[in-house]
Amino acid sequence: MTAYIIRRLLLVIPTLLGIMVINFFIVQTAPGGPVEQVLARIQGTAVEATARISGAGGERTQQNQGRTAPGAAAGEGPVGTYRGARGLDPTIVAQIEKEFGFDKPIHERFFLMLGRYVRFDFGESYFRSISVIDLVLEKMPVSISLGIWTTLLIYLISIPLGIRKAVRDGSTFDVWTSAIVIVGNAIPSFLFAILLIVLFAGGSFVQWFPLRGLVSENWESLSLFGKIADYLWHMVLPISAMVIGGFAGLTMLTKNSFLDEINKQYVSTARAKGLDERRVLYGHVFRNAMLIVVAGFPAAFVGVLFTGSLLIEVIFSLDGLGLLGFEAAINRDYPIMFGTLYVFGLMGLVLNILGDLMYMVVDPRIDFEART
Numbered sequence: 001m002t003a004y005i006i007r008r009l010l011l012v013i014p015t016l017l018g019i020m021v022i023n024f025f026i027v028q029t030a031p032g033g034p035v036e037q038v039l040a041r042i043q044g045t046a047v048e049a050t051a052r053i054s055g056a057g058g059e060r061t062q063q064n065q066g067r068t069a070p071g072a073a074a075g076e077g078p079v080g081t082y083r084g085a086r087g088l089d090p091t092i093v094a095q096i097e098k099e100f101g102f103d104k105p106i107h108e109r110f111f112l113m114l115g116r117y118v119r120f121d122f123g124e125s126y127f128r129s130i131s132v133i134d135l136v137l138e139k140m141p142v143s144i145s146l147g148i149w150t151t152l153l154i155y156l157i158s159i160p161l162g163i164r165k166a167v168r169d170g171s172t173f174d175v176w177t178s179a180i181v182i183v184g185n186a187i188p189s190f191l192f193a194i195l196l197i198v199l200f201a202g203g204s205f206v207q208w209f210p211l212r213g214l215v216s217e218n219w220e221s222l223s224l225f226g227k228i229a230d231y232l233w234h235m236v237l238p239i240s241a242m243v244i245g246g247f248a249g250l251t252m253l254t255k256n257s258f259l260d261e262i263n264k265q266y267v268s269t270a271r272a273k274g275l276d277e278r279r280v281l282y283g284h285v286f287r288n289a290m291l292i293v294v295a296g297f298p299a300a301f302v303g304v305l306f307t308g309s310l311l312i313e314v315i316f317s318l319d320g321l322g323l324l325g326f327e328a329a330i331n332r333d334y335p336i337m338f339g340t341l342y343v344f345g346l347m348g349l350v351l352n353i354l355g356d357l358m359y360m361v362v363d364p365r366i367d368f369e370a371r372t
Contacts, residue, residue, distance in 0.1 A: 150246065
């Protein structure tokens with residue numbers, strides 16, 4: 001086991017390096033980088049990227065203007081090749097390049113960035129006077145809330161439902177639940193979110209739930225029970241929208257996995273020995289059938305936590321990591337883009353290792369030491 005874990009941890013290094021190399025050079029060769037944006041503002045031709053976000057702290061306006069910082073990446077060429085640089089003093093353009101770090105070759109910038117990232121030094125955001133780490137920690141509670149609750153509910157709904165559908169395969173219950181699964185799989189989460197707003201958040205019918213934010217404005221003045229109730233009250237609609245789009249696939253995966261195991265010889269043998277159905281299902285079939293479900297847990301969790309909630313965050317005005325990443329891409333805020341990519345990529349690789357180790361928890365017959 002120890003040797004296997006060490007091998008997997010060592011593989012994290014080249015895998016993460018490959019992720020950073022590919023994304024760094026793709027992003028940096030794209031036009032419209034920070035130097036071009038600054039030059040456009042100087043020339044008066046820039047279109048300001050303004051994002052109004054209503055979160056728990058109220059509405060705020062972010063404008064990508066005025067601030068520059070070193071450490072960017074570039075598809076920007078030498079002085080004089082930038083769009084918007086015509087008529088400007090080359091000295092000014094050179095100063096802007098130096099401030100962003102574009103006076104160095106692209107490979108040198110990459111290794112400088114990588115050296116900082118090894119020390120978990122991600123620098124500061126270009127358009128906010130705050131470090132990337134502090135900014136991520138500020139947005140993390142929203143994404144953690146959405147990710148944990150959504151993943152938990154998806155598994156709590158999908159696994160029992162999938163088992164029930166497998167046991168009663170072909171019955172009326174299986175048919176009408178399959179119809180629900182098909183509808184859930186066909187409706188995107190953001191469309192279901194809009195429907196929930198129309199029905200339950202004051203759109204056209206009733207207003208049972210709040211429309212925006214993670215908590216109410218008077219949250220600090222509430223009692224402990226009141227804070228918990230207010231938080232859960234705000235999370236009902238966004239989590240419901242995310243669950244409806246996620247439970248369908250896992251339900252069918254669980255059902256098919258159980259059906260495959262139920263039809264095997266060892267199940268017939270267990271039944272022939274007189275074991276009751278519950279013991280057959282949960283003492284023998286469950287352990288084998290859940291292997292494939294467990295294997296997909298890390299990817300499902302990472303997807304829901306960091307990438308699956310962008311549109312939900314926008315619709316419900318939740319200022320989380322999904323919206324932060326979208327703004328960073330629009331505003332060419334490279335420290336946030338590459339910093340979050342590094343952290344979340346590392347977390348995803350580690351969670352994949354934990355997913356493999358969970359195989360052994362579900363089925364102790366698996367021996368990683370025997371793997372070469």
